[in-house]
Amino acid sequence: MVIAKKYVLAKHFEGEPKRSDLPIVEEELPPLKDGEYLIQAEYLSVDPYMRVYAQRYPVGITMIGIQVGKIIESKHKDFPVGKHVVATVGWRSHTIINGNAGLSSLRIPDYILPDLGSLPVSLGVGVLGMPGNTAYFGLIELCQPKAGETLVVSGAAGGVGSHVGQIGKILGMKVIGIAGSDAKCKWLKEELGFDYAINYKTQDVAVALKEAAPNKVDCYFDNVGGEISSIVMNHMNLFGRVSACGSISSYNADVKALPKCSIVQPAVVFSQLKVEGFIVNRWADRWMEGIEKNLQWLKENKLKYRETVTEGFENMFDAFVEMMRGDNVGKAVIKV
CATH class of the missing domain: 3.40.50.720 (NAD(P)-binding Rossmann-like Domain)
Incomplete structure (x- = not known):
């Protein structure tokens, strides 16, 4: 049995987001079905678009967002245990994904992160995401x-x-x-x-x-x-x-x-x-083109990056607010 934690949009934002707008709740995940796999979040992203996009969704949804998760259980041959997946599943600690479902609601495909060598997998929600x-x-x-x-x-x-x-x-x-x-x-x-x-x-x-x-x-x-x-x-x-x-x-x-x-x-x-x-997402059909080009520039030392890392899933809301205030330098990332 896996207990997942998630941030739920309890109230649409008015002004600067408040902690009561995004409470953390728990849910018990069901057993995997054929074609599904389970990821455990390792890095999550907070981005400015979340502030305005959330207003377009009904209250009660899992807060929108992208994460890098590690596959910890799988019943899908193309998504084996141990691989890292970049997935548009929102602010969640654990998620069951149907590997045959195609594009997400944002039309960005969930995909296995390419081999980054010595580079951190957190780049999957940043320079390589x-x-x-x-x-x-x-x-x-x-x-x-x-x-x-x-x-x-x-x-x-x-x-x-x-x-x-x-x-x-x-x-x-x-x-x-x-x-x-x-x-x-x-x-x-x-x-x-x-x-x-x-x-x-x-x-x-x-x-x-x-x-x-x-x-x-x-x-x-x-x-x-x-x-x-x-x-x-x-x-x-x-x-x-x-x-x-x-x-x-x-x-x-x-x-x-x-x-x-x-x-x-x-x-x-x-x-x-x-x-x-x-x-x-206009270029969802060319998604890997951008990632591969940015990865090439990174390996050629033509591209540098900086991450402002916040430790702990429970601190994600604070990281979100601080990012909106401009407190971060480079990409704001949450390490679970």
Whole structure:
């Protein structure tokens, strides 16, 4: 008999999530049926999208999310005991998965993690998982980056933003990151190779951006939305491309009380910008392409990563709130 722990969405979030919104409950799992396998969570991910996506689901669901789990029992020949699986099963300690069920509700396939050699399996929820593919496909497919162009990344010290900027450097771009502390900016420049980093909390972003990009901006990878994005879009070149990945600056805010931002339509029209939003499951049929490319760059030492690791399944809620506040550097990960 296996007793699973899970976080249940007891109440839709209002403002910053509260602990009472996501209580931990237990459930007894049934015996495995043919075609099923049981995983035990080892690493779980907290990501900004969870804050807004959870609002679209009914109260009572297991909180949404992705994890790396180890197969501890199996009745499916393609999912043997001992292998690690990346699965979209939510905030759970143990999960029974039907290996014949196909794609998950997010249309991202559950899959056995490739052999990572000496790399940690936690990367399956980071650089070698959904955040890594978000960076890879969101930049490559939507921005169509070219060597010599200037790329700006907001939320640049997060799991996705730090990855995007490094891909830009691999491709020969000038990269400018926008982050929320001097320590983060130092990390972006000194360790990840960004050309410039702007601390939006202490610098005038418009002034700093003009200094860093006197020839304006060609590509913008937008993780934050709000006034920062308005400033960047008003400093873009003709036919600039914007990949709209997220809007974390407003996720915890009361929509009715949000401040007005500078109007961006004149910049979009007169600079003939291409602005496109995306959800990474658009490339579910090419999922392993992104993972394999990012793994290649890691092995070639062209790509670096950092994880902010929280120990303990019971501390996952705190890690979620801290990530939404921007306390993490790199990918926020929970080690069970």
